[in-house]
Amino acid sequence: MSKKIIVAGAGHGGIAAGAILAKNGYDVTVYEKQKRKDMGYDWTDIFDRKGFTAMGMDIPDSSLWSLKNDMTFFGPGMKTALRQKTPEDKLEIQMERKVLYDCLISYAEECGVRFEFGKEIEAPLMLGSRVAGIKIGKKDIFADLVIDACGINSPVRSKLPAHLGIQKDAQKYERFYVWRGFYEKTDCGEVEDKFKVLLFHRGKLGISWVAAEEEYTDILIGRFEKFDDEEVEETLEALRAENPHLGKKLVRGGEFVEIPVRQSLGVLVADGYAAIGDSAFMTVPIIGSGIANSMKAGALLANAVIDDRTDSYSGTTLWKYQKDYYEKIGAGLVPFACIKLLLTRLECDELDYIFEKGILNARDMTAGMVSPNLIEVFKGVTAADIKIKADGLINNTDVLKKVIRLGAEIAAATAVTAAMPKEYNLKKVCAWADKYNDCFKR
Numbered sequence: 001m002s003k004k005i006i007v008a009g010a011g012h013g014g015i016a017a018g019a020i021l022a023k024n025g026y027d028v029t030v031y032e033k034q035k036r037k038d039m040g041y042d043w044t045d046i047f048d049r050k051g052f053t054a055m056g057m058d059i060p061d062s063s064l065w066s067l068k069n070d071m072t073f074f075g076p077g078m079k080t081a082l083r084q085k086t087p088e089d090k091l092e093i094q095m096e097r098k099v100l101y102d103c104l105i106s107y108a109e110e111c112g113v114r115f116e117f118g119k120e121i122e123a124p125l126m127l128g129s130r131v132a133g134i135k136i137g138k139k140d141i142f143a144d145l146v147i148d149a150c151g152i153n154s155p156v157r158s159k160l161p162a163h164l165g166i167q168k169d170a171q172k173y174e175r176f177y178v179w180r181g182f183y184e185k186t187d188c189g190e191v192e193d194k195f196k197v198l199l200f201h202r203g204k205l206g207i208s209w210v211a212a213e214e215e216y217t218d219i220l221i222g223r224f225e226k227f228d229d230e231e232v233e234e235t236l237e238a239l240r241a242e243n244p245h246l247g248k249k250l251v252r253g254g255e256f257v258e259i260p261v262r263q264s265l266g267v268l269v270a271d272g273y274a275a276i277g278d279s280a281f282m283t284v285p286i287i288g289s290g291i292a293n294s295m296k297a298g299a300l301l302a303n304a305v306i307d308d309r310t311d312s313y314s315g316t317t318l319w320k321y322q323k324d325y326y327e328k329i330g331a332g333l334v335p336f337a338c339i340k341l342l343l344t345r346l347e348c349d350e351l352d353y354i355f356e357k358g359i360l361n362a363r364d365m366t367a368g369m370v371s372p373n374l375i376e377v378f379k380g381v382t383a384a385d386i387k388i389k390a391d392g393l394i395n396n397t398d399v400l401k402k403v404i405r406l407g408a409e410i411a412a413a414t415a416v417t418a419a420m421p422k423e424y425n426l427k428k429v430c431a432w433a434d435k436y437n438d439c440f441k442r
């Protein structure tokens with residue numbers, strides 16, 4: 001009899017893993033709290049199309065996506081603009097979230113995955129230390145493996161027994177509160193910077209973005225603190241003063257949501273359990289992109305399950321997924337989690353200084369988005385560039401101290417990540433995860 005896999009929540013990584021497993025003969029059911037018609041937010045997303053190929057899917061027809069516009073970054077003083085210049089073959093794609101879900105769900109169904117929509121999971125079902133299924137209302141649903149793709153506030157992850165060493169929640173500065181809406185675009189001629197990203201906009205710890213699309217202006221406001229409608233309106237007014245193409249009528253979206261912006265979950269697996277996607281905090285911590293990482297992780301998880309000749313799906317056999325994830329994705333995100341910490345410590349004038357003096361420049365902002373791997377980002381830095389950065393740092397002791405601290409934190413976190421246990425031994429894994437998480441304390 002084929003092994004029974006539950007995907008808890010129709011997160012992107014869970015669908016990816018489920019599709020590969022169903023194609024390989026596993027009995028996969030996705031339980032999702034929303035109705036099918038409500039799946040996906042009313043907005044577009046930007047991501048690496050290699051996510052599709054990683055999960056064995058063809059890249060959807062090009063009529064379903066476009067290439068993203070380069071971004072222009074501004075510090076709070078709005079004095080220096082850092083304009084990305086991404087080579088076309090490295091540009092990510094932009095796709096409607098609902099269309100992305102249509103593609104993923106129909107592909108998974110073709111592979112043999114069953115979807116149960118409108119089913120809200122309350123908790124994991126435990127048999128001793130093993131995750132043996134999920135609870136939906138009064139119903140206990142058993143499975144050989146539960147893939148937790150329920151997102152940042154997963155009730156499965158947060159209700160696991162503490163002794164499994166899996167962190168339950170994202171803390172302050174690990175969640176980014178976001179409001180997103182599309183406004184009518186007023187006709188005011190060609191917009192110079194089509195995709196503006198304003199860091200520490202209005203002196204607030206966070207960002208605002210204004211992206212001029214053909215038919216609307218896309219607004220995202222993000223903060224490390226919760227904020228309300230009044231704050232959204234004030235921010236919109238400030239944005240309108242600088243961006244005449246931003247109209248007054250909201251045409252789509254207009255929702256508050258949360259994105260994890262932290263290091264990936266220290267322990268991804270337990271007996272009968274694997275976390276993926278936002279449930280495992282797999283986003284790039286400074287930009288919050290998590291779609292492609294989730295799809296790529298889905299393939300890694302499916303491979304670990306298929307490789308498990310014991311069919312036990314225990315922490316021991318699923319540890320291959322943890323190791324592969326950290327080797328291919330998670331370790332590369334570690335420096336970005338540290339950079340996010342630096343951002344939360346910077347003052348507005350310090351960020352302006354970093355932009356104005358070229359400590360960060362347009363090339364860095366291009367490379368950082370193209371490759372979420374710090375070594376790749378710094379490969380192209382020239383000697384002249386290093387001198388500019390060094391001069392800028394030497395002349396500002398406060399910024400220099402913060403950057404030195406960042407360097408030390410990246411080195412420590414990278415070393416601890418590399419020392420991840422090779423085998424799953426609960427005591428050793430928990431001890432390692434404590435050390436790993438300590439590296440990212442603010």
Ligand SMILES: Cc1cc2nc3c(=O)[nH]c(=O)nc-3n(C[C@H](O)[C@H](O)[C@H](O)COP(=O)(O)OP(=O)(O)OC[C@H]3O[C@@H](n4cnc5c(N)ncnc54)[C@H](O)[C@@H]3O)c2cc1C
Nearest residue numbers: 009010011012033045046120121150151277278289290291
């Ligand atoms: C405003 C915003 C913009 C973003 N832009 C981008 C972008 O441009 N590019 C990018 O790569 N990423 C972006 N992200 C991040 C991206 O959405 C996630 O990283 C990515 O979707 C992976 O998350 P997930 O699929 O694992 O989780 P989610 O998208 O949160 O999916 C989890 C699923 O589980 C379901 N669920 C939750 N609880 C239960 C329950 N109790 N029972 C049953 N089902 C449940 C949910 O309904 C949902 O369908 C953005 C996020 C936001 C909020």
